[in-house]
Amino acid sequence: MKLSQVLSTSLIALALAAPLGLMARAAGDSNNAIGEAARVDHATTSKLVYGLLSDSRYAYRPRALDAAMSAEIFKRYLESLDGAKLFLTAPDVAKFAPYRARMGEALKQGDTGPAFAMFALYQQRVNQRVEHARGLLKQDIFDFSGNDRWHYDREDAAWAKDQAELDHLWKQSVRNDWLRLKLAGKKPDEIRKTLDKRYANISKNVAQLNREDAFQSFLNAYTGAIDPHTDYFNPRSAALFNQSMSLSLEGIGAQLQKQDDVVVIREIIAGGPAAMSEKFTPGDRIVGVGQGRSGPMEDVVGWRIDDVVEKIKGKAGTQVRLDVVPAEAVLDSTPVRITLTRAKIRLEEQAAKAKVLTIPTGEGQPGKRIGVIELPAFYQDFEGRRTRNGDYASATRDVARLLQRFRTDKVDGVVMDLRNNGGGSLTEAVELTGLFIDKGPVVQVRESGGRVSVESDRSEGVAWDGPLAVLINRSSASASEIFAGAIQDYGRGLVIGETTFGKGTVQNLVDLDRWPANEGTQYGQVKLTIAQFFLPGGSSTQNKGVVPDIRFPVTVDASEYGESTYDNALPWTRIAAVPHVQYGNFATLLPKLDALHDARVAKDREFQWWSQDVAEFRAEQEKKYVSLNEAERRAERDRQAAKRKQRQEERKRLGLALDPLAEESIDDGLQSSERNVAQDAAREKAAEKRPDPLLRESAAILADAVRLLDGNRQLAAAVLPESTAPGRWAR
Structure with missing residues (x-):
């Protein structure tokens, strides 16, 4: 089992988002500071959500924001940060104990301080764990002749009592990642390089999570305590939800995927501007975006995928310029500049x-x-x-x-x-x-x-x-x-x-x-x-x-x-x-x-x-x-x-009828972002014909x-x- 599968219930999963992204980030926002306007927005939003869900005129089953509810919000927010219990220890959670009784009142008053304090320590612990994992790759721990096991299901496990217990958990997780790649035929140097990049990307992705992400998770800890199907969407998430229901978007007609620091074209949607131009192939990398025929080009290498998507999408009939490095070229090659006119795309x-x-x-x-x-x-x-x-x-x-x-x-x-x-x-x-x-x-x-x-x-x-x-x-x-x-x-x-x-x-x-x-x-x-x-x-x-x-x-x-x-x-x-x-x-x-x-x-x-x-x-x-x-x-x-x-x-x-995937390896040990994008997309299409x-x-x-x-x-x-x-x- 992959580390990303183990972490699927944590906030890290938001950073490893699927094509087109799911979470919002305001351009220029810092993880260490937040403007007064954004702080006021969060406070207002929190009060609005509380007012809505506590009113029986709106909510089917309103719940009082009492001590029990406060404790439940605290628990759910912790789970959103570290659902697999692989980053925080029992002493870390104990530090948060004063927030357990305060979470409800904080949400009611629009006070995001407790949520952001927990989020900040979580980010710190992720960086520490990633450094530890990368260090393990240099150690002699990859003998697989014993009877060790990797217990990946951590949902009901207790928090690790100390760093030493977390070290052991991560050692077993890293060994499992190594073994999967070894069984897929990879050599030690290649395995070490792949995993080092994978773990480094976890830090990068979590560093890109910001207060807007933490705030949405905080509010959803509350909405989820009301009932399993009540959710808060920040403005960008709301737009994506409505887009999914309408089966349409306005843009260039391409499904995008993050691969390392670059956004890559995974699939070209038939009938869209990208397909009609005949200038794109799956695997092409987008390194720059400019608005209209003369707007400044912005280097988007290292950006979150949802920020890149936000730049590429736009009103039908408007133009966007893309700097594209072809799939077969090395990344530092001179990009090709392509101008497209956006259109309304039906997601057939x-x-x-x-x-x-x-x-x-x-x-x-x-x-x-x-x-x-x-x-x-x-x-x-x-x-x-x-x-x-x-x-x-x-x-x-x-x-x-x-x-x-x-x-x-x-x-x-x-x-x-x-x-x-x-x-x-x-x-x-x-x-x-x-x-x-x-x-x-x-x-x-x-x-x-x-x-x-x-x-x-x-x-x-x-x-x-x-x-x-x-x-x-x-x-x-x-x-x-x-x-x-x-x-x-x-x-x-x-x-x-x-x-x-x-x-x-x-x-x-x-x-x-x-x-x-x-x-x-x-x-x-x-x-x-x-x-x-x-x-x-x-x-x-x-x-x-x-x-x-x-x-x-x-x-x-x-x-x-x-x-x-x-x-x-x-x-x-x-x-x-x-x-x-x-x-x-x-x-x-x-x-x-x-x-x-x-x-x-x-x-x-x-x-x-x-x-x-x-x-x-x-x-x-x-x-x-x-x-x-x-x-x-x-x-x-x-x-x-x-x-x-x-x-x-x-x-x-x-x-x-033959199985088109019968010859495929059952487990290549790789994550989606580590595979050849064009081949992975083709494999996904072939699976539909099984x-x-x-x-x-x-x-x-x-x-x-x-x-x-x-x-x-x-x-x-x-x-x-x-x-x-x-x-x-x-x-």
Whole structure:
């Protein structure tokens, strides 16, 4: 396991941000001093957030900012700084003890002093730990013949009692990093160079974290204490969140990544200015940015990625000049200057996509053609819809177009693939459900005062009235659960997969600038829990999630991931049902489908391999450590390589689709920022083409249902009464 994986819960992870960045930093801000204007902004913002979350008119479950809450804010802020407990010691935490009782009052009064004091010591300790780690690389500690282990799961561990205990933890972590690279074939000098740079970059990245970052983490320690899904976004983070929901941005159309001190082009978005210019390739490095045709060029080497992105993005129609060092050139080569006109970019990769699978019937009949729609999020361009921009992004509109294509192609059924769909717009969940039902309630919403309102599909007619299945997993959440749960309550389609996440609450974005009547974007936004939702049948998805009709093996246990793992999550409950049509009842059909499913997957090599891999993964995760014995690790690595090779040979023999990543090393020991950017992006694209036995099996289950209902009028009448309009599966 990589050090960055261990640190994923700490503030360091913010500095190791993904492409396009996540955190804000004001240009010229210093970690040692902050201007009076910024200090006043923080104080005002803190008071606004407190006022919002302590008021039952806004918050679904307001909590008093008492001593217990203060202690919880303190604990959560500590976790945001050093969640893996690898930098601070028990004596360090003891120094902070006076803040435990003060955190609540400090937040209420807009006093950021305690948070910044803790942040300053954290930065100091990171530098000390990094220097220690770099020093270890020069020592003779890399013998891997013993029985040592690296216990990487530190979430429930106690704080190290002293520096000596931290030294031991870091020694084991560094040894694990070294062993991974050694097993990947790297020589000692190369390993030492790679790790020294990696650890030095941790210091650089944490040094770039500033008070704005610490302030956002401080406020989120409070919002997270209210409930798991309430968040504070500073102005830049708010803009990025809205961008992700609208599936659009204004810029050059390139996905960027930080690599050492330079921002690199990872992917070029089709149809954007960068692609249209034909002057860029993945791996090109941006070293300078200038505004317009004559604005001064700014050297951006060493900048945070979000600061570079902020310079490159801009209003559509404006120009930006970039100094670019080509991927194949050394970094100190003379850069090429390229002028681009910014445009509005649609992020098509994150939009709904469709394909058709042909499922053999095994009866000498033509196979069933099942249309699949992959929906990664319930996205909506809120601003575009508000201003009645006819071209605004909408998950429902995109899915409706794909269903029209399926009707034209006369597919036999449709699978909505909502795996890993974390939700999005409630409006989109309601309207998307309306594509499959002919008017009626979709979700009940209970506000803090107890008032229940019903969100309904009011549009007559459907976009698809034929056979339907919904594929879900543990990462299907919120709006995905509304859609899947409503389809299940209506008996409109089969729900297949794993029990969902269990997020049954509704959030709304509140702009903090509205109260001081501020015309700018000064104070940020709060994503605030305002209500709890219930399905038409009255059940909440909160904590329990949506339970599928046909179940696949569980990839992750409810005790490890999902709403049930949050200590302050709302409990499951139910309210009265609202009248809604029952299009079908699959109870009599499910045993037959289960039997066919079990018989098929027993012979499906891809499905069996997937099941084996899930079982191995879960067993490995249960250990919460990795061995530091080279022979043991090498034997496991060889076993995995042999397994991949054997499976690929069997795919060839059976005529199955080949795995494009079968020849890839299972672990190269590198972090994303250390790999060749173009090759890494290509590997990511190839992963999308890997065999997907779960999707194919879901389509096969739906094909089974169609075949059974087509061939048995009595069964069809019991499952799907002919009086219903949508949902006429038997043709």
